[in-house]
Amino acid sequence: MPEPKKIFRIEHLSVTIEHALVLEDLSLSLESGEMYYLIGDRNSGKSVLACILRGNFPRSHYQGEIFLENTPISSLSCKQREDLGIRVLSQNSAFVPGMTLAENLFLGNEIHSIGVLRWHRIFKETIRILNEIQWDISPSILLKNIPKDKLYLVSLAKGFLSPTKVFIIDEAFTHLDIYVESQRKIASILERLKEKGVAILYLNHKIDNTMSIANRVGVLKEGKIAYESDARQTIPENLVYKLLGEPEENPEIPPSVIKKYNLTPRETEIMRLLFEGMNARQISETLYISLSTVKTHIYNIYQKTGVKNRLALARLCSLK
Numbered sequence: 121m122p123e124p125k126k127i128f129r130i131e132h133l134s135v136t137i138e139h140a141l142v143l144e145d146l147s148l149s150l151e152s153g154e155m156y157y158l159i160g161d162r163n164s165g166k167s168v169l170a171c172i173l174r175g176n177f178p179r180s181h182y183q184g185e186i187f188l189e190n191t192p193i194s195s196l197s198c199k200q201r202e203d204l205g206i207r208v209l210s211q212n213s214a215f216v217p218g219m220t221l222a223e224n225l226f227l228g229n230e231i232h233s234i235g236v237l238r239w240h241r242i243f244k245e246t247i248r249i250l251n252e253i254q255w256d257i258s259p260s261i262l263l264k265n266i267p268k269d270k271l272y273l274v275s276l277a278k279g280f281l282s283p284t285k286v287f288i289i290d291e292a293f294t295h296l297d298i299y300v301e302s303q304r305k306i307a308s309i310l311e312r313l314k315e316k317g318v319a320i321l322y323l324n325h326k327i328d329n330t331m332s333i334a335n336r337v338g339v340l341k342e343g344k345i346a347y348e349s350d351a352r353q354t355i356p357e358n359l360v361y362k363l364l365g366e367p368e369e370n371p372e373i374p375p376s377v378i379k380k381y382n383l384t385p386r387e388t389e390i391m392r393l394l395f396e397g398m399n400a401r402q403i404s405e406t407l408y409i410s411l412s413t414v415k416t417h418i419y420n421i422y423q424k425t426g427v428k429n430r431l432a433l434a435r436l437c438s439l440k
Contacts, residue, residue, distance in 0.1 A: 127150060127286065128186075128187070128286045128319050128321075129147075129148075129150075130148050130149070130173075130185075130186055130187075131185050132145050132146070132184040132185070133145070133169070133183070133186070134182065134183040134184055135165070135168055135177070135181065135343075137168070141343055142165045142343050143165045143182070143344075144343040145184075145344070146165075146345060147345070150319035150321060151319060152285075152319055153316075154319050154320070154335045154336070155310060155314055155333060155335050156338065157324070157331045157336070157337045158323050158324070158337075158338045158339075158340055159324055159325065159338070160325060160339065160340030160341060164341055164343070166323045166324075166325070167290060167291075169323070170290035172186075173186065173206065173208060173288050175196060175197055175201045188204055188205070188285065189285075202229070205285030207278055207279060207284050207288065208290065209276075209278065209289045209290065210289075210291065210292055211291055213292065215227075216263065218262060218264065219262070219263060220260050220262055221257065221259050221260070221261050221274065222246040222259035222260065224263050225246055225259075225277055226242050226245070230242065247259060249277050249280040252277075252280050252312060253273060253276060253280070253309050272293055272306070273305070273309075275292055276306065279313050279318060280313070284313075285317075285319065286318070286319045286320075286321070287310075287313060287319070288320075289320065289321070291323060293306055293330075294325070303329040303330060306330055307333050310322075310333060311333050322334065326431055327359060327429060334351040335350070336349065337349055337354050339363050341362075341363060346362060347359075355397070363431065373392060373437060377437050381424045383421070387417050387420060387421050390414065390418060390421065391421055391433070393406060393407075394433065395434060395437075400414045400415050400418060
């Protein structure tokens with residue numbers, strides 16, 4: 121079986137903004153059909169990285185090189201990169217409410233022939249893409265008439281425009297974290313893109329269900345890749361420690377947190393074991409209580425503190 125082709129490379133990328141080093145000697149590569157899940161906090165340099173990859177940073181403002189299929193592209197404009205197959209999706213991706221779904225999907229990527237827009241081909245391609253993502257909707261519907269909780273599908277559909285080779289997602293779906301069904305749909309669509317050979321770089325500040333289909337995971341910390349691993353060998357919650365630093369040998373929950381969130385002694389004990397990297401079953405065996413009881417306590421901890429995972433819980437407690 122032939123080796124997957126390395127389609128996209130970032131080599132020795134460094135950026136300084138207002139005398140602060142934002143990205144430092146960053147290198148990573150993507151193979152066709154591979155998804156790389158890169159997690160970092162809000163000051164890690166993720167958004168700057170996305171801007172550079174899109175082409176929003178002047179070439180003179182950073183060092184290093186970006187390659188698409190071994191061709192350097194750092195000097196190319198946003199439009200030139202998009203024409204070559206690099207698409208960047210962010211939370212601020214612009215759409216026009218008064219235009220149709222098809223028009224929004226092909227906005228900036230219109231199909232022309234001898235200088236004339238080919239609307240028939242645009243609508244035909246839109247139908248093909250909607251079938252790809254299994255979305256039963258008319259290409260002629262105005263964007264403003266699409267339910268807001270479905271607009272993310274328009275963004276994802278852009279990944280199926282030809283010729284998409286690299287799809288970079290910069291926290292585009294963080295507002296959907298409470299919608300488990302939406303996350304499953306996103307994962308399903310991204311899996312389909314992988315099957316078509318599209319390389320995906322997924323930038324996020326937290327762990328969500330989308331990580332389940334990643335091939336590799338990495339932690340971006342202070343502008344550097346601080347950790348990288350095969351996703352199948354990574355326990356998602358353990359990335360907390362790679363991002364925030366290893367906890368103390370016997371971490372204690374700050375008394376102020378216990379008081380503020382009215383945590384019981386048992387909840388405090390379970391919270392400490394969570395920070396040590398234990399899962400629910402390990403906690404059950406350690407404390408000699410049932411697995412269902414442990415899960416109930418963990419649920420109560422998250423309900424009281426208003427967070428959804430260990431990463432957010434550790435941040436809340438400011439564990440270093």
